[in-house]
Amino acid sequence: MIGLPYFWLLLFFFIPFLYVFQISFSTPILAQPPYSKILNLSGDFSNWLQATLDNYLFLLEDNLYWVSYLKSVKVAFISTLICLLIGYPLAYGIARAPRQKRHILLMLVILPFWSSFLLRVYAWMGILSKNGLINSTLVGLGLIDKPLAILYTDVAVYLGIVYTYIPFMILPLYASIEKLDSSLSDAASDLGANRWQRFFDITLPLTKPGIIAGSLLVFIPAIGEYVIPTLLGGIDSLMIGRTLYDEFFLNRDWPLASAVATILLLIIVLPIMWFQRNQQRTN
Amino acid sequence: MSRSSTFIFSWMCFGFAFLYIPIFVLIIFSFNNSAIISVWGGFSTRWYYELFQNEQIIEACLLSLKIAAISATFATILGTMAGIAVSQFQRFRGRLLFTGLLGAPLVMPEVITGLSLLLFFISLQELIGWPSSRGANTITIAHITFSMAYVAVIVQSRLTSMDKSLSEAAMDLGARPFQVLFDVTLPIIAPAMISGWLLSFTLSLDDLVIASFTAGAGASTLPMVIFSKIKLGVTPDINALATLIISIVGIGVFTAGYILHRQKSLTKIIR
DSSP: OOHHHHHHHIIIIIHHHHHHHHHTTSOBOSSSSSBOOSBOOSSOGGGOBOOOOHHHHHHHHOHHHHHHHHHHHHHHHHHHHHHHHHHHHHHHHHHTSOHHHHHHHHHHHHHHHHSOHHHHHHHHHHHHSTTSHHHHHHHHTTSOSSOOOOTTSHHHHHHHHHHHHHHHHHHHHHHHHHTOOHHHHHHHHHTTOOHHHHIIIIIHHHTHHHHHHHHHHHHHHHHTOOHHHHHHSOTTOOOHHHHHHHHHHTSOOHHHHHHHHHHHHHHHHHHHHHHHHHHHHHO | OOHHHHHHHHHHHHHHHHHHHHHHHHHHHHTBSSSSTTSOOOBOOHHHHHHHHOHHHHHHHHHHHHHHHHHHHHHHHHHHHHHHHHHHOSOOTTHHHHHHHHHHHHHSOHHHHHHHHHHHHHHHHHHHOOSSSOSHHHHHHHHHHHHHHHHHHHHHHHHHTSOHHHHHHHHHTTOOHHHHIIIIIHHHHHHHHHHHHHHHHHHHHHOOHHHHHHOTTTOOOHHHHHHHHHTTOOOHHHHHHHHHHHHHHHHHHHHHHHHHHHHHHHHHHHO
């Protein structure tokens, strides 16, 4: 029962990642495959290990990578915040809706998730483009003279990420709001707490697990996002997923791409560890 | 209605409009006679006709469906095994690594999963000559790997809510472990396995990044073909394709939801 899935994961998940880690310490060469072996067992024993930190040093030196990492973190963070602000009242409304309606409303939240992700991003291209729906409406109404540039800007990237990942925010929020005991809020109101006090002192702290889970579910995939910045962002929208992809496929610098991937993984592991420590504390 | 519930209500209207307006726009413009996306040139189904003439898309669609069906099936088998293993056996050697590996594909960025699998396949080919070429086979392996993690999570959560005493009772009555598995555990987790299969199928159909890394030059899946087309801009035949996909998924989800809902109310009546 354990053996087969264990073996599969080791072979196709763990070992491949060790490969990336190993290649990140090698030197790019003009060959097939385009990197040097770091273990040189055949030659002189004194220099059998030919690992190099050059790729990581290059990442530190070249501005491009810093900018990409910071930009990714920033975009992911702001998108998560927007998802939370839009999603919380929505999840609250669904959780407080009559029982029969709740089922349908939840299904309506999940439904877009089941249809193709790529096509949902594409839908925004048609709306935001130069002669798209928004611009032709605004021009038609005479509100603006010439179309606004929305597609291929950061605004479009934020819109795309929020649109794509908001179901992941709403579902855990809904789960934690639904569990909330409404008698607590009633008691507070009997004791004279106003609406805001009830929200900030009772509802918000008790739904914190949902907020954290939802935020991680948006933040983590948003950081490594490749498709949305490529389709909706401008040429300068350097998010790290896109930089990695280009480094690998366009520049064919495998060792550098591997180093980029290793650092990206570190950035993602940190919030997850924080989350787990947080959970252990609450248990 | 109080002030706060008016606020919540209008916020929900806004939220669902945000979720659905782009989809409706996509559908409406798939029936547009004009080639310019935002100019309405009258009702027409010409883009559907053109879509069905496009052999590249049809071929890619069939390939994607094949990969999705195969990878979902294997992912369901492996993921169910993993889910049962994690929830039934509290202690075994390497359990921590196993649970870590099982959870990791859920949070790993697609670019990293894709890159690592591609590098691994290339080295493997050098070492043992397999896989001799990259294409549908390598994409399928990659999809099994990340889908099985989702299946494992679903199965595991179903098992934790399952009554342990059922399998204990079966064992007390003399059932062998195998009988317990097939007569007690599997029927209970069957709904979880079905939703796991459906989720894996959808994830596989939807995946662009990992497929682009692992495909090599051999194969193009449907998302890869769509992506290369829409990178250049908006084309109405993709709108037609999107409309078809969204209608199939919508009808599917609503039927499944309806059946589940009816089953629940039926069991309530019986009880």
